[in-house]
Amino acid sequence: ANHLCRVAAGLDSLVLGEPQILGQVTDAYQAAVDRGALGPVLDQMFRAAIYAGKRSRNETAISNNPASISSIAIALAQEKLPDMARRSFLIIGLGEMGKLTLKALQARGIQQISLLNRNHQRARSIAQATGCTAFALHELPRALAQADIVISATAAPHFIIHRDHLAAIVRQLPSRPRVLIDLAIPRDIDPATADLPGIHLYDLDALRANLDTALAARGREIPLVEAIIDQELAILEAAWHQLAIRPVISDLRQKAEAIRQQELSRTLRHLREVDPHTLSQIQHLSRALVNKILHEPTIRLKQCAANGQADDYAATVRELFGLAVPHIE
Template identity: 45%
Template sequence: MTTHVLLVGLNHTTASICLREKLAINGASLHNALNQLRRVNGREGATLHEGIILSTCNRLEVYTVCGDVESGYHAVVEFLCMNRQLAAGEFVAALYRKRDAEAVHHLMRVACGLDSMVMGEPQILGQVTMAYQAALAGRSCGAVLSALFRHAIRAGKRAHAETAISRHAVTVPSVAATLAEQVIGGLHGRVVLVMGAGEMGELAVRTLISRGATSIIVANRTYDRALALARELGGEAMTFERQLEALIRADIVITATDAPHVILTRDKVAQAMAHRPERPLVIVDIAVPRDTEPIVAEVPGVRLFDIDDLQSVANGNLEARQREIPRVEAIAVEEAQAFLCWFEALEVVPTISDLRRWADEVKAVELDKALRRLRHLDERERKVVRVLAHRLVNKFLHPPTVQLKRRALEGQGHYYASAIRDLFGLGLRDCEIADQEEV
């Protein structure tokens, strides 16, 4: 049976933040999702043999290995419906599906930063790596997806090392910081509140500090993590329970948590603004799912932005990054082709192994017959006969083995493997092989 690599997903170009946050699979939920994906069967019982889930603020992509692409697609849709408790009609229009070479090239471009909202941003490579590591830990990926993601990670590393695309790039957190600075009109004397002490929040606040922000509040679900980051940044630590106090003091709020639910409500923000009616508040929410209720934007004096509002700012330095695209694309193509050569050859490996096994079994039977008839040979002469038989088998097997691998790379491996199996009777039982007589 032919094996396919199948990708089913959506991203910032096909789905709004409203839909992406409904489908986001983050944090602790990822392990359970991988287990669920592995168990899902498609139509006619087709199984998803392997699975890796890449979920970021800008995309959700499910990479699988399956025998039938159509059944595999429906299996992934079924999985998303069950896992996210949605009806298929709520999201299928935003999905794209890619198979085999198209899916492979897509992942290489993603890992290189060519498919990101902020082109060339380096965070996506770490996210691809973490998705692969999570699948390894959850035992949901096998040889095919392991090889695919290793090539993708290698492509991303090469893109950053061999080209200048990441040197010209901005990141989602830095874009968020730039937007906040532009809206507030300068950072001198401003109080910055970052909600979420993870990588994205830290990068955003570091950008603001580098541009002049000096008063930093770090709020996090766990106080120890907030305190560690606050000390490192020269700021103040709080838990979410002191959110109102922090909002009253803040001029800029960056939210970047992994929370599956809203942490900034309209009522809480309105309550804070009642204590500071003359001072505007800028909130930039870069979390998916969003940390902030959209109706917070209705509170007087509040300017609310989410991750989909960052595109115009993200176009900074775009011309410099675009000059690097051909070199990065070449790396993506090279790594994709390296994987595809390996993947195509997989289809004929069982036939090559069976052909070798058949030939060795025939050799053993015929050698035994011959040596029983040649009892007068001494051990040295018997060894010569054995070596002769071994070399003859290798010589006879070499041309069909080479041709099978070559045809596999041309996409014709299935047909030639089927012909070899028919011509050599590779489905015969051992007793039938032993009964074959030389004409």
């Protein structure tokens, strides 16, 4: 239970505070529920973990700072060009990093996204599936001229974007700011482009420094998240103890109901004709008496069970009321 809560809260996920993991735990829980694969113990455990995950994200900053290279890249671009929804993006390279960047941009509602890949057919296929625009490699100058933010992540052994490429574009619109983010090793973008007017260039070293800062900030939230998990585990433990007392409460009520029906039948045999209304009133009275008598003991049993005394009290109640001990195979 502790491990599941830590995973859902983002403490034991691959990236500290990763927001997607809570959705994955929730989906797994729902799939198990749909297939009838969860008993009451596992059901309560998953519910506790999901609630701990939600509380951790709502009450702490464990997921607040971007903590992936693609998220950091977008955050840096947003610092320089805040009105992201109006900006046009160009993603160069559609390997794993390029696809993660595309996914992160579209998750933020960005719509003006162009794709450029050495394999133009791959770019066209992904663009068609995601509502983007595809450029061929020879169209790089035109694609660069249209873009406010360029994110490059190819496997090329040399620069893809040279200073001369951008110098000509900058001369046409010298006042237009542009952000270039180089996610490639070796670099895709000539570092000399950084001295051009309006150009803001970030490479992997800059992104990793920001990533370390973000993860350190998330790390400071760990004690707060662990406190939330401890609270939810304590509630879960109490619920599990109450779960253990349920069978004896059920057996006690069944025995009381059997006695009620037996005594009611015996009484009715000694009465002369009873009209339906009177019979209904007698039935209601007998049920009310049973419920009133058992209400306080039921509450007390649940309270004692929550304090970890379920087994002792269950055994005592079974002994006092002559309830059968359930057979465990």
